[in-house]
Amino acid sequence: MKLIIAYIQPQRLTQIKEALAKAGICKMSVTNALGCGQQMGYEENYRGVKLSVNLLKKVRLEIAVTEEYLKKTVDIILEAANTGSIGDGKIFVLELAECYRIRTREKGKVAIG
C-alpha cells in the first residue's frame, strides 16, 4: 500500500479529478495549501504599496492506493496536472503501513479499495 501526496496548481484540480474518475479512482482527500518552490512568488500592489507574495496558493491531493493502482494513478496526475510551466507541483509517494475503514473495522487492502 502506498500514499500518494500531490501538490498541484489549484486550477488543474477539476481535470485531474475527472481523469482519475474515468480510470475508476474516486477516493481522495483535497485540502488547500500554501507553498513556495521554483515559482518564486509574485508581486501585488495595494494602494500604491508593493507587496511580494512568496507563498502561493496550491491544492494538496492525497490518495491511498494498492500497488496495482500506483502507476496508473501517478501517470494520470502527471498527465493532467502538467501545464509545462514552473509551479506545476510535485508528487510524493510514501509507504503506507496500515489502513482501517472506521465503519466496518476492515483493514489493509480491503479498507483502501
Added chain:
Amino acid sequence: MNLSRFVFSAVLLLSLGAHGVLGAEETTGSGVETAIMAVSETSEPASIQNLAQLVTKAAEAAGTAQDSANWVWILLAAFLVMFMQPGFAMLEAGLTRSKNAGNIMMKNLMDFSIGSIAYFVIGFGIMFGADKLGLFGSDGFLLSAANTAGKEGMWQYAFWMFQVVFAATAATIVSGAMAERTKFVGYLVYSVCITMFVYPVVGHWIWGGGWLSTLETPMVDFAGSTVVHSVGGWLALCGALVLGPRLGKYGPNGESKAILGHNMPLAALGVFILWFAWFGFNAGSTTEASQSIGLISVTTNLAAAAGAIGAMITVWIKEKKPDPSMSLNGVLAGLVAITAGCANVSPGAAIAIGFIAGILVVFSVEFIDQVLHVDDPVGAISVHGVCGAWGTLAVGLFASKEFGGIAGLFNGGGLALLKSQLLGVVTVFVWCMVLGTLLFLAIKYTIGLRVSKEDELRGLDITEHGVESYGGFQIFTTD
C-alpha cells in the same frame, strides 16, 4: 411587500411634490388666470369679490403644498444621508482585516447612536442657537426650539433630523483612519466630543450665522466639504497621528508595507451606498423642495464619476494596474470635492473638480502613507480632509453667477470669494488640528487610546468584544 409599498408611496409623494409644487408659482399663476377668465366670462359684476377670495385661496393652497413638499424632501434627504452610516461601515470593514470587522461595526453603530444623543442635548444648540460673538450658538439645547404648536416649531424637528445625520457623518469619518488599533472606550469618548462640540462650532461659523457666513463675501460651503468632510478628515489625521501606525505597517527602515483589506466587494458596496446617499447629502442641503435639486444632483453625479476615472487613470499610470480600492477612493474624492460647490458650479466645472480630486487623492494617499508615515487604512484623511479642502477652494475658482449667484475667479468674480474660501479652509484646519490633538492626547493619557500589542495582534473582535465576526466561515477554493 411593506417595503415596496413604502418606496411606492415615497415616490408618489415625491412626484406629487415635483408636479404640483415645485412649479407652484407657474401653476398657481395659470390657475388664477383660468379662474379669472372663467369668472369674467360667465358671471355678474358682484363676482369681483369671489375672484379675490379665489386668488387668496389659491395662494394659500400653493403655500401649504410647498410646505408639505419641503417637509417630505428634507426628511427623505435626511434618511438618505443616514444610509451613509452603513456605507462608511462597509467601506471601512472591507479595507481592513477580518479579525477587526466586528469592532468596526460597533464603532460605526455607536458613533451614530451616541452622536445622535450628544447632538440632541448640546450640539444642535451650539450650531444653530442664538449667535454669540460669531463663534457659537447659545440656545436651543435639547431641541427646545421645537414644538408641535405651529409651523416654525414643527419645522425644527425636520431640520434637526436633517442636521443630526450630518453631524454623525463627520463623526464616523474618523473611524476608518483609526481602524484596527483603537481602544473601543476611547473611541466612544471621542464620538461624544466631536458631535457635541468640535463639529457644531465649525457648523455655526459657516451655516449657523457665525463669522465665516457674515464676511463681506461670505464663504460658500453648500453641503459641507469643509463643515462635514474636512472636519472629519482633519480629526482623522489627529487621531492617526496620536495613535501611531498599526503593528507591522512600517519596516525597520521606514518602508511602507501593505496590509490587505479582507473584502473588496464589501468596500465597493460601501462606496456605491455612499454615492447613492450623497444625493440626499447635497441635493437635500437646499433644505427645501426647490427646482435647483436637479442641477445639484447632476453636478454631484458627474463629480463622482470624474473622480473615479481620475483616480483610476492616475493609479494605472503610477502603479501599472487600475487598483480597485484606489478607484473607490476616487469616487469619494469627487463627491467630497463637489459637496461645497454643488449648487454653484456648472456641470462641466463639476467634472473638472471631481477629476482633479481623483488625481489628488492618489498622490495624497501615497504621500501620507509613504512620506509622512501616518497609517490611514482607508484613506479617510486624503478623501475627506485633503479633497474637502480642495473642493472648498474650487468654489472660489469655478463658481458661476448663472448657477448660484456668485462668481469665482474663472468666471470674472475676482479673488474675493477665493480669499473667503481659503480663510475658511485654513481656520477650520487649525481649529480641528488643535482641538483634535488635545482631545486625543487627553484620551490617551486618561482612559487610553490604543489597545495592547497582544490585543492588536489577536484582533479587536475577540479582545474588545469577545466574539468573532466570521465564526465557522472559511473560503475554500477548488478552482
